[in-house]
């Protein structure tokens with residue numbers, strides 16, 4: 001049995017079962033603050049469904065040729081947000097896709113409208129208290145492979161962003177899963193469970 005947690009995922013068992021895809025859903029978009037598990041849960045969820053997984057930040061980096069921290073440093077956050085909207089708009093047409101958003105994506109009205117107006121799109125909010133999220137981000141930052149999170153450079157501002165964003169996460173989500181006590185596999189099951197109703 002896997003003991004994976006959202007903080008330190010171990011290699012999960014691969015189990016592809018395409019019959020468990022929720023009816024009427026062509027794409028699942030995971031939203032939530034940094035550290036909510038969007039990437040970890042999303043990758044395993046896609047594997048379970050036999051769907052493609054994309055992380056919006058990695059997609060922005062692939063298109064731009066720079067890392068997210070580099071884009072923030074060299075071109076500013078506003079430019080990063082424009083790249084984020086362009087990447088989101090171009091990916092939402094794909095079917096059988098699990099897409100992990102960046103934590104700030106729902107702050108932009110244009111992104112919220114894109115999500116709302118794309119049919120057959122389930123938006124799942126992975127929630128947790130701020131202290132839990134920050135703890136996970138701190139643990140992840142110790143990994144030399146992890147991409148830095150420029151928004152965490154100012155912790156007081158990051159907490160203010162968390163509170164400002166929460167209503168947006170809640171409003172755009174068709175479903176939500178509280179992840180603070182869930183290991184990765186359990187979070188995937190909870191997402192599938194809530195999508196099946």
Ligand code: S3P
Nearest residue numbers: 033034057102103104149150151
């Ligand atoms: C951001 C979250 C990051 C990334 C960028 C900005 C934010 O994504 O998009 O560093 O504003 O919260 P994750 O939520 O995947 O860490």
